[in-house]
Amino acid sequence: MAASFLNRSAPAQMTFEDLRGLRAEGYVRDSKLDQQDGYGPDIQRQNEIRFAESYGLILGDRWYTEFVSGRSVKNRLEFRGALGDAAMDRYDVLLVDHTSRFGRNQEECIHYKRQLQDLNKVVVFVSQGIISGSERDFLAERINETLDEAYSRNLSRYVRSGFAAKAAQGHVIGHAPLGYRQEKPPSGRGARLVPDKGTMPALLQLLRGYASGDHSFRTLAQDLNAKGYRTAANRSFTESSISTALNNRFYEGKAVYHLGRSDEEVRDGAHKVPEDVRALWRRCQEVRQERAGAGRVSPPGKEQQVYPLTGVLTCDGCGEPFHGITHRSHGLRSLRMRHSWRRCPMRPQSVPAQKVETELAEGVLECLNLDNGWRQAVLLALAGEGPKPDNSMDIKRTEAALANLRKQHLWGVIGDEEFKDEYQALKRQIRALEPPPSQVLTPNLDRAAQLLQDLPALWHHAGVTSQQRRELAREVFLEVRLREGRLVAVKPRPQYAPLFAYSLWRQNDVGGKRSS
Numbered sequence: 001m002a003a004s005f006l007n008r009s010a011p012a013q014m015t016f017e018d019l020r021g022l023r024a025e026g027y028v029r030d031s032k033l034d035q036q037d038g039y040g041p042d043i044q045r046q047n048e049i050r051f052a053e054s055y056g057l058i059l060g061d062r063w064y065t066e067f068v069s070g071r072s073v074k075n076r077l078e079f080r081g082a083l084g085d086a087a088m089d090r091y092d093v094l095l096v097d098h099t100s101r102f103g104r105n106q107e108e109c110i111h112y113k114r115q116l117q118d119l120n121k122v123v124v125f126v127s128q129g130i131i132s133g134s135e136r137d138f139l140a141e142r143i144n145e146t147l148d149e150a151y152s153r154n155l156s157r158y159v160r161s162g163f164a165a166k167a168a169q170g171h172v173i174g175h176a177p178l179g180y181r182q183e184k185p186p187s188g189r190g191a192r193l194v195p196d197k198g199t200m201p202a203l204l205q206l207l208r209g210y211a212s213g214d215h216s217f218r219t220l221a222q223d224l225n226a227k228g229y230r231t232a233a234n235r236s237f238t239e240s241s242i243s244t245a246l247n248n249r250f251y252e253g254k255a256v257y258h259l260g261r262s263d264e265e266v267r268d269g270a271h272k273v274p275e276d277v278r279a280l281w282r283r284c285q286e287v288r289q290e291r292a293g294a295g296r297v298s299p300p301g302k303e304q305q306v307y308p309l310t311g312v313l314t315c316d317g318c319g320e321p322f323h324g325i326t327h328r329s330h331g332l333r334s335l336r337m338r339h340s341w342r343r344c345p346m347r348p349q350s351v352p353a354q355k356v357e358t359e360l361a362e363g364v365l366e367c368l369n370l371d372n373g374w375r376q377a378v379l380l381a382l383a384g385e386g387p388k389p390d391n392s393m394d395i396k397r398t399e400a401a402l403a404n405l406r407k408q409h410l411w412g413v414i415g416d417e418e419f420k421d422e423y424q425a426l427k428r429q430i431r432a433l434e435p436p437p438s439q440v441l442t443p444n445l446d447r448a449a450q451l452l453q454d455l456p457a458l459w460h461h462a463g464v465t466s467q468q469r470r471e472l473a474r475e476v477f478l479e480v481r482l483r484e485g486r487l488v489a490v491k492p493r494p495q496y497a498p499l500f501a502y503s504l505w506r507q508n509d510v511g512g513k514r515s516s
């Protein structure tokens with residue numbers, strides 16, 4: 001009975017009430033970090049039991065329990081057990097306490113959930129109240145996965161104690177900056193950052209280049225790339241990687257803890273900085289100040305910033321990107337977006353970051369108008385034509401021929417070879433007659449539409465960080481173009497383009513009717 005119910009209703013439309021009477025099993029992650037946080041296996045199990053009781057699920061007693069040491073999950077044996085049982089239809093619903101306990105990252109989560117979905121099973125994250133794959137929970141699910149990966153309360157709770165201890169000892173948190181690498185001491189506990197022979201030359205070249213005063217971020221990046229230098233991540237240099245190095249107080253021997261947050265702290269680092277690096281980095285700061293005119297651009301200080309439009313904001317004149325700078329005047333700090341392509345005549349060269357962000361929110365995001373007609377109009381436009389020819393009769397005829405062929409083969413009238421050839425020919429014919437699978441596009445479009453509709457609210461939400469705003473902007477836009485200090489055009493990513501087109505078309509349409 002339970003299984004037949006699932007066949008009728010896809011998770012997309014499912015509600016909690018639909019779960020009643022279904023067979024459930026619990027998945028639990030057992031890790032030291034979870035235990036330290038008071039979210040050990042017992043708590044997870046309790047949450048799942050409570051959920052099953054509240055919503056009338058029939059909870060089994062398999063309890064797939066994954067033992068996690070550090071960051072690695074060994075072979076996911078228990079998860080495979082859960083998959084195997086799903087394949088044998090031993091349960092309908094898998095209960096998981098929290099999205100962050102299901103996979104190490106978004107990709108892994110999506111992967112596992114898809115595997116279960118393919119087996120027609122439902123995953124419920126009980127503490128967050130999310131039915132995986134449900135349309136209603138789509139955005140919450142997606143945001144939670146993103147949060148789990150980077151900025152989640154849960155994740156930061158996992159690592160906070162470790163970071164605090166590290167910072168207290170003056171160790172730098174995170175990846176090794178350019179010119180350095182992580183080194184594990186023989187004891188195996190905690191890594192130290194030590195100068196790296198491989199990338200130190202690139203760092204020195206970068207600092208010397210900027211200290212010479214001959215370069216903008218941009219020309220310096222070009223120069224370094226031309227000379228074959230690469231970043232710590234083995235990529236080409238960009239304005240932003242130059243900016244990162246010049247803003248990193250690591251090179252003057254400091255360790256910064258909770259960068260850009262209210263509880264940011266700067267301490268003397270435990271790492272060693274070669275004297276020439278330290279001197280060059282300081283010289284670079286002087287050059288920046290001289291260059292900006294009497295102390296207008298502040299040296300990197302406590303207030304390092306994430307600029308939400310970095311990576312998408314582009315000059316409409318020369319096509320070069322803008323990057324964020326902190327501007328200081330009469331003791332007041334302001335954040336600006338600037339592009340430093342010397343040959344570009346476009347003025348002003350920089351604009352207040354807040355102003356462009358507001359313009360984007362009010363002029364673009366809040367004007368998106370996806371009413372009930374979008375789906376039909378967009379799908380029609382994508383199909384590139386009006387109503388499609390109806391081939392259903394031909395398909396029926398071919399299917400009948402196919403059934404006949406099977407019978408003939410079964411009765412031994414035709415041999416294996418002949419059957420195979422004929423069968424494939426008929427199958428090809430049917431595929432050619434079937435309408436193109438435009439419905440394949442629909443889930444992606446629905447997803448895109450959902451995000452666009454929620455975008456203004458997300459963008460303004462107090463709980464959304466600048467970093468997340470930047471991810472949102474990059475998710476939707478390839479470019480946001482600026483001309484003479486004003487936002488003049490946006491170039492959405494391909495999956496969002498039809499929706500933008502529809503929205504514009506609607507606005508013009510409505511406007512036209514009003515004026516006539």
Ligand SMILES: [Zn+2]
Pocket residue numbers: 315316317318319320339341344345346
């Ligand atoms: Zn330009």
